[in-house]
Amino acid sequence: MACAEDVLSLPSIRVLFEEEHWPEAQRRYNHAIETGIPTPPEVINHMDLKGNPMIAEITDKVIDWYGEKAMCTFVSVVTDQIRRERTLRDMANRDDLTNLYNRRYLLDLFSERHAAQQRRQYLAMADIDHFKRINDTFGHPVGDLVLRRFAQEIEDFTAPDEYAFRLGGEEFALLIWADNHTEATTRLERLRVAVQDCEVRVSHPNSQPLSIGCTISIGATVLEATEDFLTASLRADEALYIAKKTGRNRVINYDASAEDKPDIG
The missing domain is CATH 3.30.70.270 (Reverse transcriptase/Diguanylate cyclase domain)
Structure with a gap:
């Protein structure tokens, strides 16, 4: 399990996300900073600090960090939940x-x-x-x-x-x-x-x-x-x-x- 120091030492949190998600993440960040409105939850492919694939739900919120705007990203691992939902959805679509x-x-x-x-x-x-x-x-x-x-x-x-x-x-x-x-x-x-x-x-x-x-x-x-x-x-x-x-x-x-x-x- 990663500790806070491991996360804080990353050059950017986006390295935890697949590269295809980077442009959309940047758009979400820009919109949140400009409007001050938290981004809606989004489920994406995610990697832990060891590079293992996972599924995560992310939410971004603008906070005040010593007088400056900063982005706080909440990452919740939902791999098991999403897989169960996908399995149930697939079963509902099958004869x-x-x-x-x-x-x-x-x-x-x-x-x-x-x-x-x-x-x-x-x-x-x-x-x-x-x-x-x-x-x-x-x-x-x-x-x-x-x-x-x-x-x-x-x-x-x-x-x-x-x-x-x-x-x-x-x-x-x-x-x-x-x-x-x-x-x-x-x-x-x-x-x-x-x-x-x-x-x-x-x-x-x-x-x-x-x-x-x-x-x-x-x-x-x-x-x-x-x-x-x-x-x-x-x-x-x-x-x-x-x-x-x-x-x-x-x-x-x-x-x-x-x-x-x-x-x-």
């Missing part, structure tokens, strides 16, 4: 069965989207084909195994900066990046084939293990800048409907510029 993100988190991500995207982002809606038949034939516990297996496939498919969601039942969604329509379609085709080729093996007492396969239908659309989820999902759902109507086990990528869209009437 219990598959551990994929849920619909609520998908809506949150849409509300945070911004126009300055370097690549094009696509929304894909995916349904497991004839899933009710799997439940009716083998029972809901087996259906849950199929859902978990499919969830693993789409989680493996997504890149670190992409997202997979379970919306409910056998309905899933993805947010993926691609440079163009063709790349997005090609990637989703790879996912479709991967699901088609995988099986869920189920042991049965006094009988041979069962191998249960499934296929998926996917409807996708490129996301326009700052559009809301409802607008984008209507296009993706239209593409998904076409995929199901025209035989299932296929990918339809909605192309607003195409002159001859498939007939869905």
Whole structure:
């Protein structure tokens, strides 16, 4: 544990904060000195005097120090508290069965989207084909195994900066990046084939293990800048409907510029 002398011997308290926080810290200090108003609490990445990473809540207050203005910074270590909060928040954003993100988190991500995207982002809606038949034939516990297996496939498919969601039942969604329509379609085709080729093996007492396969239908659309989820999902759902109507086990990528869209009437 550091003592007061250790802290006072530092050339500047900012060495305890990650360098990316320095400009904002300077702005906070300047504002506090000019106005005399304490800065609001802010949670930042922090290091102790041994260089160990921590999470700290800081508050700055202007004080009189022998007739001169001085800045007093209060640093409270909140690492455990913040980690607990993050864990609880992550749990609230996850589907219990598959551990994929849920619909609520998908809506949150849409509300945070911004126009300055370097690549094009696509929304894909995916349904497991004839899933009710799997439940009716083998029972809901087996259906849950199929859902978990499919969830693993789409989680493996997504890149670190992409997202997979379970919306409910056998309905899933993805947010993926691609440079163009063709790349997005090609990637989703790879996912479709991967699901088609995988099986869920189920042991049965006094009988041979069962191998249960499934296929998926996917409807996708490129996301326009700052559009809301409802607008984008209507296009993706239209593409998904076409995929199901025209035989299932296929990918339809909605192309607003195409002159001859498939007939869905």
